[in-house]
Amino acid sequence: MDYFLQQLINGVTLGGIYALIALGYTMVYGIIQLINFAHGEFFAAGGYIGVIFITWLSAQGLHPYVCLGLSLLLSMLYCALLAMAVEKVAYKPLRYASRLSVLLSALGMSIFLQNGLMLTQGVYDKPYPTDLTQGGFAMGGVVVSYMQIIILVLTTVLLIGLNAMVFKTRIGKAMRATAQDKVMSGLVGINSSTVISFTFAIGAALAAAAGIMVGFYYGSVNYTMGFVPGIKAFAAAVLGGIGNITGAMVGGLIIGMVEIFAAGYLSSEYKDVFAFIILIAVLYFMPTGIMGENVDDTRV
Amino acid sequence: MKRFILAVLALALVAVAGCDSGPKEALKVGSMSPLTGPYAADGNDIANGVRTAIEVTQQAGGLPGFESIQLIAEDTACDPRQAVAAANKLINEGVVAVVGAYCSSSTIPASETLDQEGVVMITPASTNEKVTERGLKNMFRTCGRDDDQSIAAIKFMTDYLKAKTLFIIDDKTTYSQGLADSVEKKAAAAGIDVLGHEHVNQGDKDFSAVLTKAKEANPDVLYMSMQNSATGSLLIIQARRMGLKCAAIGQDAVYHPQFIEIAKDAAEGVYLTFGYIDKDKPAYKKFLDAYTAKYGEPGAYSAYAYDSAMALFEAIKMAKGKTDAATISANLKQLTMEGASKKMDYLENGDSGSNYIIRKVENGQFINFWDPQTGKVFEK
CATH class of the missing domain: 3.40.50.2300 (Response regulator)
Incomplete structure (x- = not known):
């Protein structure tokens, strides 16, 4: 039983991280039908900016948790600005080009950002000051670290906040309207460029938060770290139904849990295989994903 | 007018080429290691180790018969396909020998290509047994075996x-x-x-x-x-x-x-x-000083890469300007020298013993x- 509970906690933590990254994919896809391959790089950049701020802030003698909070906010802000810049440079000029061109532009941006990180930050892994948030407690045979709790709480808060923003605020309404019909929403006075830019910013900010938490949880960041979680989170977004925010959360949790349980009970060698078998099986029976809705092509 | 410009350009080219083909020329050596990707840290340690060996050798007067030593550092990304491509590129560049690679999965396929073309390969870091178990004549290993x-x-x-x-x-x-x-x-x-x-x-x-x-x-x-x-x-x-x-x-x-x-x-x-490295001996200190001055703290395999390159230069010195693989290989097997990492003494199969x-x-x-x-x- 302890074994199961421990694996459950492992799975939920990993799933929470995937969910945060998956949200960015799904939001951008929902609004401009673009698979933003550069999204994993925002996650990596967030991790790097985070460690730079944390090192600087803790040198100022601030309390560890204040450092964590402040650097989290600052790196979310930074990545939001970075994503807006990327959108402006790489995607906006291609707004009316074929989808393939935008996709290629996204791939190029991903390579550019990854190599940019390598050239500016070096090839060595950057250690996180993990001593700030070390420790945990044991319940019976189950070990829960503080960082796991922080990840779960923060993920939940961000997800609730995001949901509230999308469904309760004016900008959220504008986002939903633009996602439904860009031309029509423009006719009623919504500036679709601003809304799209804003969507990129929010998605990247969430990825940056995930980047910092990964840094603290695993102890280091490196410039290639965006690739694998990016692919997994993309799979999570597709699994949940791409374009659907709740779907991305559910998809992230499922991918994380399947991975952990497959490794824990079957074979660690095939954990990714199981995660992707689930993805294929779900898409076979529900082609739009778990929570995706059927949309006819006229909308896009 | 056009013709005149062309003629001048052609002359200039000849002049430039003339400068290059003096009696002495540069000795080209290659290095292969993952300079990008997840193993870039170790890969750069290796390339920097070779660079240090070149700097130390050149400061000590260089190699007789060669004006300078030129390093062509190739990236394998620890990917077997890219490693073979890098090997081919180094062959085209005309290197006499290659120090590398890092991942055994890169060294093994790349060495097949290099061996066919008669280029010596010395790996400072690939410890898999198969590296020296395939009967290749020009394959050497400075580190130990798994x-x-x-x-x-x-x-x-x-x-x-x-x-x-x-x-x-x-x-x-x-x-x-x-x-x-x-x-x-x-x-x-x-x-x-x-x-x-x-x-x-x-x-x-x-x-x-x-x-x-x-x-x-x-x-x-x-x-x-x-x-x-x-x-x-x-x-x-x-x-x-x-x-x-x-x-x-x-x-x-x-x-x-x-x-x-x-x-x-x-x-x-x-x-x-x-592997055991005696950090108090003069050979190691000499390496350490030269390395830290430029590249910071040495990584795990920097000293092995340095020794591989130093052994190679020693073998070329012994060959008195000959750079064919057979001569270099024979000399590498013959030489014994005190390296930074260990005593360099290659065996018949190219290994240098584990410690x-x-x-x-x-x-x-x-x-x-x-x-x-x-x-x-x-x-x-």
């Missing part, structure tokens, strides 16, 4: 730790899995019960699932066979956090200053197998801990 490395690890488990049970985790490369398999086989023969042998994927950061399994198995020793130090530190951080308190043994790829830098407290008490010892992390430092040859703890 079959010896696993013997050292097993001996430490039985003789010093008195371990009864073992749990192995590797990350599925030619090198890391090859070594882990060899440890598993020898452990069983030595009467150690292997409770589990798990594999993780490259690029994984989360090892919580397999570590929970390891904790459930409750072994005396956790053997970590990872392809690099950063992954090794992720593994040990998570293992300690999970409450896995058993002895942990890593191998030569996990051995790197970065391991302690990232894992910090979690690294304390971890044992690692790595694995157990090191331990203590107070944020690697210390020499136990010698499998004598079965004794090193004196401090």
Whole structure:
């Protein structure tokens, strides 16, 4: 039983991280039908900016948790600005080009950002000051670290906040309207460029938060770290139904849990295989994903 | 007018070419290592080791018969296909020899290509047995071999730790899995019960699932066979956090200053197998001074890369300007010299002997801990 509970906690933590990254994919896809391959790089950049701020802030003698909070906010802000810049440079000029061109532009941006990180930050892994948030407690045979709790709480808060923003605020309404019909929403006075830019910013900010938490949880960041979680989170977004925010959360949790349980009970060698078998099986029976809705092509 | 300009340009070209083809020319050597990708840290250590060897040699007057030594550093990204492409590129560039690669899975295919074209290859870091077991005439190895490395690890488990049970985790490369398999086989023969042998994927950061399994198995020793130090530190951080308190043994790829830098407290008490390097001898100090002046603290394989290149230059010096593979290979097998890492003395098959010892992390430092040859703890 302890074994199961421990694996459950492992799975939920990993799933929470995937969910945060998956949200960015799904939001951008929902609004401009673009698979933003550069999204994993925002996650990596967030991790790097985070460690730079944390090192600087803790040198100022601030309390560890204040450092964590402040650097989290600052790196979310930074990545939001970075994503807006990327959108402006790489995607906006291609707004009316074929989808393939935008996709290629996204791939190029991903390579550019990854190599940019390598050239500016070096090839060595950057250690996180993990001593700030070390420790945990044991319940019976189950070990829960503080960082796991922080990840779960923060993920939940961000997800609730995001949901509230999308469904309760004016900008959220504008986002939903633009996602439904860009031309029509423009006719009623919504500036679709601003809304799209804003969507990129929010998605990247969430990825940056995930980047910092990964840094603290695993102890280091490196410039290639965006690739694998990016692919997994993309799979999570597709699994949940791409374009659907709740779907991305559910998809992230499922991918994380399947991975952990497959490794824990079957074979660690095939954990990714199981995660992707689930993805294929779900898409076979529900082609739009778990929570995706059927949309006819006229909308896009 | 056009013709005139063309003529001038042509003359200029001839003049430029003329400068190059003097009596002396540059000696071209290549290096191959992962300069990008997850193993870029070790890869750059290797390239910098070769650069240091070139700088030291040139400061000491260079090689007779050559104006200078030119390094062409190629990136393998630890990818077999890219390694073969890099090998072909170096052949086209006309290098006389190559120092590299890092990953055994790159060295093996690249050496086939280089050997066909008669280019000598000296690997400073690929420890898989197969590297020198294929009968290639021009393949050399400055580091140790994994079959010896696993013997050292097993001996430490039985003789010093008195371990009864073992749990192995590797990350599925030619090198890391090859070594882990060899440890598993020898452990069983030595009467150690292997409770589990798990594999993780490259690029994984989360090892919580397999570590929970390891904790459930409750072994005396956790053997970590990872392809690099950063992954090794992720593994040990998570293992300690999970409450896995058993002895942990890593191998030569996990051995790197970065391991302690990232894992910090979690690294304390971890044992690692790595070749013995006498850091007090003059040859090492000479290397260390030259290296740190330009590239910072040496990585795990910097000294081996430096020695590989120094041995190569020595062999070329002995050949008196001849640079064909047969001569260089014959000279490499003949020479003995005091290197920074070890005494350089290549055997007939290209190996240079293993001298694995157990090191331990203590107070944020690697210390020499136990010698499998004598079965004794090193004196401090």
